[in-house]
Amino acid sequence: MLGYLFRRALLVIPTFIGITLMIFTLTRFVPGGPVERVLLSMQMQGSSEISGGSISVTEGNNALSAGQIAELNAFYGLDKPVFEAYVDWFGKLVTLNLGESTRYYEPVIDMxxxxxxxxxxxxxxxxxxxxxxxxxxxxxxxxxxxxxxxxxxxxxxxxxxxxxxxxxxxxxxxxxxxxxxxxxxxxxxxxxxxxxxxxxxxxxxxxxxxxxxxxxxxxxxxxxxxxxxxxxxxxxxxxxxxxxxxxxxxxxxxxxxxxxxxxxxxxxxxxxxxxxxxxxxxxxxxxxxxxxxxxxxxxxxxxxxxxxxxxxxxxxxxxxxxxxxxxxxxxxxxxxxxxxxxx
The missing domain is CATH 1.10.3720.10 (MetI-like)
Known part of the structure; x- marks a missing residue:
């Protein structure tokens, strides 16, 4: 039985990689992410400020420049290719580091x-x-x-x-x-x-x-x-x-x-x-x-x-x-x- 369990445990590794890769890819291509949520929030409020950064929107100007949107993508880790970003995320995942919530800015593992x-x-x-x-x-x-x-x-x-x-x-x-x-x-x-x-x-x-x-x-x-x-x-x-x-x-x-x-x-x-x-x-x-x-x-x-x-x-x-x-x-x-x- 130990040999069987060992072989099944080895099969878990590629299966888990395939499942997590599919999940990660889907979340990257599904419309409506953290950047879109920030833009929508700014448009609704009229004036907002990204705490800790230099991105701001003044009254009457709800659109962000391309450079500011690039900063947001970098802040949320969306500026990398899918596979490269997946490798970074999976490397943290195996150490039980599930990242940080883009809504509450708290560690996911703590939540x-x-x-x-x-x-x-x-x-x-x-x-x-x-x-x-x-x-x-x-x-x-x-x-x-x-x-x-x-x-x-x-x-x-x-x-x-x-x-x-x-x-x-x-x-x-x-x-x-x-x-x-x-x-x-x-x-x-x-x-x-x-x-x-x-x-x-x-x-x-x-x-x-x-x-x-x-x-x-x-x-x-x-x-x-x-x-x-x-x-x-x-x-x-x-x-x-x-x-x-x-x-x-x-x-x-x-x-x-x-x-x-x-x-x-x-x-x-x-x-x-x-x-x-x-x-x-x-x-x-x-x-x-x-x-x-x-x-x-x-x-x-x-x-x-x-x-x-x-x-x-x-x-x-x-x-x-x-x-x-x-x-x-x-x-x-x-x-x-x-x-x-x-x-």
């Missing part, structure tokens, strides 16, 4: 670190709750196929699978936040969070988290539950399970020792892919609930053309996705005894 605990809270909670509920529920639905439990839960699962999380978020906020006022309209904590005792702070976090967690859970929960049920039913109809039962092995023992383990293989393959969700969450759900996590940060960066933040978040996503794929292979190997990694 991500500040919001990481919020996204981790929702990511880890979603992961644990979805797996702890969906696997037992899928197991019960397969054994009691066609029962009232199976039919009633299937309705909820199909509705949840059909509706995107952000649509459910709007419905939950409208009903439970605005009309009934049972839960807050958004945010991670309340305005008086710092003045509360630690136990009250935990209650405040959980109270704010109920509606967003419902939106986060609905998609993964539905997919994992149906995956578990369908694969378990398929394995229950297999010859090896029927043979084990024919030899005198009790039905539930045959399910636990034989069918269940094989049914967990597709679920295990999904395990590593959840790693990326730990960091970023959902852009739209965080926007709807005004949760100050990495998802909201990424959405605002895209809308404001804050390319260093966008590239930093996408680079982290790419790395987490590739590491998650390796973890998925390891999880499948642990569950499926037929899988052997050659050294």
């Amino acid at each position: 991500i670190s500040e919001r990481l605990p919020v996204s981790l809270f929702y990511g880890v909670s979603t992961f644990l709750i979805s797996y702890l509920i969906s696997i037992p529920l899928g197991y019960a639905k397969a054994l009691k196929h066609g029962s009232l439990l199976d039919a009633s839960s299937s309705i909820l699962i199909f509705v949840g699978y059909a509706l995107p999380g952000y649509v459910i978020g709007v419905l939950l906020i409208t009903l439970f936040g605005y009309q009934l006022e049972w839960f807050p309209m958004g945010g991670f904590v309340g305005d008086e969070f710092d003045d509360l005792a630690w136990f009250e702070q935990i209650k405040d976090i959980l109270w704010h988290a109920i509606l967003p967690l419902t939106c986060y859970l609905i998609g993964d929960f539905a997919l994992l539950t149906m995956t578990m049920k369908n694969n378990l039913m398929e394995n229950l109809a297999s010859d090896y399970v029927r043979t084990a039962i024919a030899k005198g092995l009790p039905f539930r023992t045959a399910v636990r020792k034989h069918a269940l383990r094989n049914s967990l293989i597709p679920v295990a393959s999904h395990f590593g892919n959840s790693l990326m969700f730990f960091m970023t969450g959902s852009f739209l759900i965080e926007v709807i609930f005004n949760i100050d996590g990495i998802g909201l940060l990424g959405y605002e960066a895209i809308m404001e053309r804050d390319y260093p933040v966008v590239m930093g978040i996408f680079a982290i996503n790419a790395m987490m996705l590739m590491v998650g794929n390796i973890l998925s292979d390891v999880c499948v190997a642990l569950v499926d005894p037929r899988v052997k990694f050659g050294d």
